[in-house]
Amino acid sequence: MDSRTQTGRLEIATPADFNFTECLAILGRSDQELLHTINDERITKLLAAENEQVLFEVSHSGRALHIDFPHHTPSEQGKQAARRYVAEWFDLDTDLQPFYAMAASDPVLREVVEKHAGLRLIGLPDLFEALSWAVIGQQINLTFAYTLKRRLIENFGSSLTVAGVDYWAFPSAETIASLQVEQLRSLQFSGRKAEYLIQIAQELASGRLVKEELIGQSEQQVEQQLVAIRGVGPWSAHYVMMKCLRFTSAFPVSDVGLHNALKHQLGLEQKPGIAEIEALAKNWTGWQAYATFYLWRVLL
DNA sequence: GGCCAGGCTAGCA
C-alpha cells in the first residue's frame, strides 16, 4: 500500500538493485527532449490523463521513488495514473536477477552490465508515442529524430505552463489521426513517414489497435500484428515490444545502435552482421531486450 | 562533400 503524506506525495518501493542515477543518464540524453525535464536528480513530467493534466515530479531516496505534484494536487484518478505511469516507465515490476545471473557469465554483457548495474529499461508506456518514436527514428540520425519529435510535440501536443516553464505531453492519437500529410511534411517529415504516422494514429484512435489487447499475447502474435501496420517493420515491432509492451525477449537485431555498441564493446574492425549477432546473443534468450538496452548505454 | 543515420515498402526474380 502507498504511504501518503498530506501533500499528496506517493511512494513506490524500488527493487534493491535499482539505480536512479543510471536511469537519469538515459532520460537526460537529449537536450531537445520536451516530454520531461531533469533538475537536481528530479524528473518533472506532464501526463495527459483522462480528463486532466497531471504534472508530477519523480525523485528517489532510500528504497523508494517519490512522486510529488508541484502544480496542484490532482484527482485520485490522476494520482493513480501517475503512479502507474512511473511504475511502468522504470519497469519496477521486473525481477532482473535472472538477467544479472546470465550477464555475469556472458562475455559480451559482463562488463557493461556490471558497470551500469541498476539501470532499468526505460519505457514508453504510451503505445502511440512508442510507435511514433519508432517510425520517426527510422533511417535518420537520432539528433534529427529528436528535432522531428520536438516539432511534432510543439505543434500538436498539449502543454502546461507553471512558473514560466512549459511542460509538454505527446500529441494524442486522435489529434494526429485528423491531420493531413502536408501538415507533417511542413515540419520536415518525409511524405512516407507522415503517411505512416497518420495511419498509425487512426489505428489507435479507432480502437483497432489496443495496447491491453496486445499484452498477454505471444511475442510472435504481437509481432505479426504490428508488422501488418504500414510503416512498421521488424525493427519497429521489436522496439515497441521492448519499450512499451515489455517483452523482455524482444530483440531489434537490425538496430544500427546495437551494431555500433557491439563493435565498440568487442573492439571489432567493422560492425557485426546479423548472423554474428545472433550467435553472440545465444545466451540472452528471454532477456534480449535488456541486453540490447544495456548495450545502447555504452553509446551515450 | 560524401557517407551515414535506432528502416520500410514495393517491385522484381
Add this chain to the structure above:
DNA sequence: TGCTAGCATGGC
C-alpha cells in the same frame, strides 16, 4: 522466399 532500388532529409 530472397534481394534491392528508392525513399527523404539532416548531421557530422
